[in-house]
Amino acid sequence: MGDKYYREWQKRKKVKRSPVYRIGMIILGILILAVSFYIRSQDEDEDIIYSSSQNAQGFYYYSLVAENTYYAPLNGLEGDALKEAMHTLLNTNFEPTSYGDAREYLEDADRSLDDPTKVWNIYDGVLAPSEWDAVSWHREHVWPNSRLGLERVDNIDISIASDLHNLRAVTPSVNSRRGDRFFSDGSGEAQITDDGGFYPGDEHKGDVARIIFYMVVMYEELELRDDNLDDLDAYTPEGAIMGILTTLLEWHKEDPVSDFERARNQSIYEAQNNRNPFIDKPEYAHLIFEEKTIEDLKPVATLSLWIEKWSDMIHE
Amino acid sequence: MSNQYVLNPGKYFLGDPSIVIQKKGIATKFINQMWDKVYEDSIRFKKVMIDNVNIYLMKSMAGDGMFEGIGTDSGVICIICFNDMQNELLFHIPKVEKGFKWLILDTQVSVFEENGVLKFQNGLEINTNQ
Numbered sequence: 001m002g003d004k005y006y007r008e009w010q011k012r013k014k015v016k017r018s019p020v021y022r023i024g025m026i027i028l029g030i031l032i033l034a035v036s037f038y039i040r041s042q043d044e045d046e047d048i049i050y051s052s053s054q055n056a057q058g059f060y061y062y063s064l065v066a067e068n069t070y071y072a073p074l075n076g077l078e079g080d081a082l083k084e085a086m087h088t089l090l091n092t093n094f095e096p097t098s099y100g101d102a103r104e105y106l107e108d109a110d111r112s113l114d115d116p117t118k119v120w121n122i123y124d125g126v127l128a129p130s131e132w133d134a135v136s137w138h139r140e141h142v143w144p145n146s147r148l149g150l151e152r153v154d155n156i157d158i159s160i161a162s163d164l165h166n167l168r169a170v171t172p173s174v175n176s177r178r179g180d181r182f183f184s185d186g187s188g189e190a191q192i193t194d195d196g197g198f199y200p201g202d203e204h205k206g207d208v209a210r211i212i213f214y215m216v217v218m219y220e221e222l223e224l225r226d227d228n229l230d231d232l233d234a235y236t237p238e239g240a241i242m243g244i245l246t247t248l249l250e251w252h253k254e255d256p257v258s259d260f261e262r263a264r265n266q267s268i269y270e271a272q273n274n275r276n277p278f279i280d281k282p283e284y285a286h287l288i289f290e291e292k293t294i295e296d297l298k299p300v301a302t303l304s305l306w307i308e309k310w311s312d313m314i315h316e
Numbered sequence: 317m318s319n320q321y322v323l324n325p326g327k328y329f330l331g332d333p334s335i336v337i338q339k340k341g342i343a344t345k346f347i348n349q350m351w352d353k354v355y356e357d358s359i360r361f362k363k364v365m366i367d368n369v370n371i372y373l374m375k376s377m378a379g380d381g382m383f384e385g386i387g388t389d390s391g392v393i394c395i396i397c398f399n400d401m402q403n404e405l406l407f408h409i410p411k412v413e414k415g416f417k418w419l420i421l422d423t424q425v426s427v428f429e430e431n432g433v434l435k436f437q438n439g440l441e442i443n444t445n446q
Contacts, residue, residue: 099381100446134432134445135358138379144389145380146335151414161382172391173355175379177348179334180389192348196339234335235387235415 051256055300058253060283062297071281078287078294083217086277086284090218095273099162102139103132109267110169113260120260122168122207123178123190123200140170142211144180147232149221149240164268165214165276168207182229183208185247196230197244206255209248210278213285216242217277224248224289245289252278252285319361320428321372323421327398330442331416332388333371336396336407343406354392361429369400376444377432383444387415393434393442395419395427 050058065071070089077085097105107130110119118127121137128136141148141161148160170178177192183205184197191199200208216224223241232239257279265279277284286292329336337347346366353364354373361374372395376383379391386393398418401407410416419440426437432445 134377134379138376138391139381141380141389145382145387146332146389146415150382170379172375172379173351176351176354176390176392178389179332181334181339192339192344194340196344230339233410233412233414234332236412 048254050253054253054256058250059286059292059297060253061299062283062287062294063281065281070275071277074277074281074284076294079291082284083288086217086288087220090214090274090277093273095271096158097162097164097272098158099139102162102164102167105164105268105271106139106167106169107131109164109264109271111263111267113263119169121171121174122204123174124171125201125203126171128169128171135172137169138172138175140168140175140178142166142168142208143215143222143242146180146234147240147242148219149235149237151235160219163215163218164272165218165265165274166211168211180234182243183212183248184244185250202255204255205251206257207261209252209255210257210261210276210282210285212242212248213252213278213289214276217288218274249285249289252282257282318429319359319363320426321363323372323395323397323425323427325421325423328419328421329394329396329398329401329416330419331386331393332390333373333392333394333396334388334390335410335416336401338404338406338408341405346406360432361434367406369396369406371396372427374429374434374444378444378446381444381446382415383446384442385415386417386442393444 048058050056054060064075073089074082074085107119110121111130112118112120112127115127117130119130119137121128122140122142143166145161150159150161174190178190178198181192181196181198184193184195184199186193186199188202190201190204193199199205212224216222221237221240224245225241225243226245227243229241229243232241261279265276269275283297286297287294333347333350337343337350339347349366350364350371350373353366354362354375360377361372363370363372365371374393376388376391376393380389381387383393396407401409419436421438428435432443434442434444
C-alpha cells in the first residue's frame with residue numbers, strides 16, 4: 001500500500017516539475033489577475049454612464065470640422081497652440097453687449113426648451129417667467145463678478161462682466177448662497193460644500209464647467225487652478241482666479257452637453273458673434289487642460305469590430 | 317414704506333456679504349441663517365441679528381452687478397459695523413478697498429431703500445436699479 005502511494009506522489013511531482021505544467025500555471029495566474037482587474041474596474045465605473053460619443057473613461061472623441069466653418073482654424077491643433085488659436089477665434093469679430101442689455105438677451109438664451117414662456121434657472125432648475133421683473137430671476141456670473149479682476153464697471157459698460165456666455169438666469173436666493181464661491185465637488189442638488197465651495201448640482205455641473213473653460217480661454221487675465229482659491233482679494237487682478245480645475249474636468253465628462261446648452265450657444269452666437277467651443281467641440285477641453293493629444297482621442301476599434309473584421313477575412 | 321434705520325457714528329463695511337463673511341466652519345451656519353432671514357419674505361431692505369451681529373441687508377434690484385463702485389455676486393449689499401467684524405472665524409477683512417466701501421460716520425445717519433436705491437441721509441446713494 002505504501003509503495004503505491006509513494007509511486008503516485010513521485011508521478012505527480014514529475015508532472016509539477018514539467019515545463020508545460022509550469023507555463024500552464026503561469027497563464028492561469030495571469031488570467032485570474034486579468035479577470036479580477038476587469039471586475040474591479042467595472043465596479044468603479046458602474047455609477048457613471050458616459051454618452052455614446054465618449055470613451056469608457058469619459059473622454060470625448062476628436063473629429064475635424066469642414067473647411068470654411070467656424071472651427072476650421074482649430075483643426076489639427078492641440079495644447080497651447082489650440083488655446084491661442086481659440087482665443088483669437090473667439091475674439092475675432094466679437095460684438096459684446098452691455099450688462100444692462102444682457103437681461104433681454106438672457107430672456108431668449110436661457111429660455112426653457114419645455115416651456116418657451118419661462119427661463120431655466122441654473123443650479124436649482126426652477127422655471128421662472130422669462131420676462132425680466134427683477135424678482136423671478138437675476139443674472140448670475142458663473143465666473144464670479146468679484147473674481148474677474150475688475151475694480152469698477154457699471155451696468156452701461158461693456159466688459160468682461162457682460163459676456164453673455166458667463167451669465168445665466170438664476171433664482172435670487174440661490175444666487176445669494178452661491179455668492180463668489182469657487183466650484184467644488186458634491187452630489188445631488190446644489191449646495192455649499194464643506195471646503196467653502198459650491199456644488200452646482202448634478203444637472204448643472206457640466207454646464208458650469210464649459211462656461212468656466214470658455215472664460216479662461218476668452219480672457220487671458222483669468223486663471224483656473226486647483227488650490228488656494230479662498231481668501232482672495234476681490235475685484236483685483238490678483239484675485240481673478242477660479243477652480244477647482246480637476247473637478248470641472250470631471251464634471252465636463254460626467255454631465256455631457258445638453259440640447260439646452262446647444263440652443264443657448266446658438267442664441268448667444270447670434271447676439272455677440274462668438275461661440276462656446278466646449279459646447280460644440282467638448283473634446284477641446286482634453287486637448288487644452290488635460291494634455292491629451294488628438295491621437296489619444298481618436299476612436300479605437302472595439303473588440304466586436306475586430307471580430308467582425310476577422311470573420312469577414314475568413315469568409316473571403 | 318421701506319424700513320428705515322439709524323446708524324450710529326463709526327466705521328461700516330458697505331458691500332457684498334460674500335466677500336467679508338468666511339466660507340467655512342461656523343461661518344457656514346452664520347451665513348445660512350442670514351440668507352434664510354433675507355429670503356423669508358419679500359422685504360427688500362431689512363436688519364437682521366445673528367450671533368449678536370447686526371447686519372443691514374438690501375436685495376439688489378438687478379441682482380449681481382457693480383453699482384456705484386459696490387460690486388455684488390450674491391445680489392445683496394450689506395452694511396456691517398467694523399467693530400462687529402472682529403471675529404476672524406466669521407469675518408474676512410479684505411486687504412484692499414476695491415469693489416466695496418468703508419463708510420466713516422461722524423454723526424448718526426439714517427438709511428433706507430427706495431425703488432432699489434439705498435439712500436443715506438448724508439447724500440450717499442447706491443442705485444441697484446440698473
